[in-house]
């Protein structure tokens with residue numbers, strides 16, 4: 023991949039096994055074992071033999087993860103396509119009118135990465151909107167926007183995307199997400215939910231994605247955004263009389279730091295306040311914390327009857 027850093031081509035758009043593992047929470051060894059036993063996920067190889075995965079497989083693997091969490095076995099799940107896993111998980115089957123998935127090599131992720139390279143805002147804006155209309159917001163975020171940002175991070179790490187391009191695209195995606203959740207939240211009939219990142223974490227796109235999901239379910243968002251002190255998150259929950267707080271933790275936050283902040287926050291909240299936690303830097307299940315492994319479980323959680331305010 024590093025032999026042609028000057029331009030983005032289909033071969034250079036893949037992500038490494040480390041990035042795939044980070045994006046899905048599936049250990050690299052498990053990915054290799056599944057490839058050997060079940061032929062999935064099947065990577066391409068660079069000239070030096072390094073595995074490179076199509077980033078759109080991230081959404082598929084996150085579904086596999088959910089099916090395994092739900093008690094299904096790898097051999098039952100790994101031969102299934104995304105729609106079959108959704109049906110296994112009792113998710114709504116897609117309508118017959120839904121278009122077939124875009125083939126690798128012409129994926130939205132590829133097109134959007136090229137748009138970033140060329141600072142082509144029109145292609146990005148049209149792409150975000152049309153994919154949201156085509157797939158629905160939940161699938162657009164889990165199967166397109168999330169994998170796109172992971173691929174972008176990989177391209178940046180390899181020096182193929184500059185920091186100005188990363189800032190530029192982050193602002194584009196942020197605008198799209200705010201336009202998605204803002205009007206829903208303003209019109210929401212449900213209770214408030216405080217949405218925040220942890221101290222020092224300047225990543226907030228996962229938080230905007232999570233806000234988009236819960237606002238679709240009728241929650242009103244009290245958005246604190248990135249890098250918020252734990253005490254202030256707790257004060258906002260009290261002030262808003264919010265029955266729930268949502269914390270998004272990016273891959274940048276070290277797990278032990280995230281753990282410490284979450285313990286502090288839990289101690290400052292009333293016991294009955296729900297503390298929802300997710301994002302690729304989430305330290306996982308902790309006492310008093312509702313850890314959710316992705317946006318689909320968040321959607322399930324937020325669709326339940328509203329709790330009463332504390």
Ligand code: B12
Nearest residue numbers: 168171175223224225226227228270299300301302314320
């Ligand atoms: C965009 C970006 C930035 C932007 C952020 C802009 C913004 N407004 O958010 C900027 C330029 C500011 C930035 C800065 C930095 N970044 Co940065 N960044 C990224 C990038 C490319 C995308 C982040 C993102 O949006 N990911 C997509 C999100 C949405 O994915 P996610 O968190 O997994 O969330 C998904 C689910 O988990 C779920 N979810 C999210 N939240 C929640 C919450 C709940 C409750 C639930 C249920 C679900 C859920 O929704 C998403 C759906 O797919 C990542 C690459 C990556 N792999 O993520 C690097 C990345 C996170 N950054 C990285 C680094 C190193 C940095 C910097 C240190 C760079 C620098 N030298 O300055 C700084 C750190 C700044 C800081 N103090 O936080 C590294 C972290 C590596 C590590 N493990 O430490 C990454 C992984 C890049 C890389 N490959 O190396 N970054």
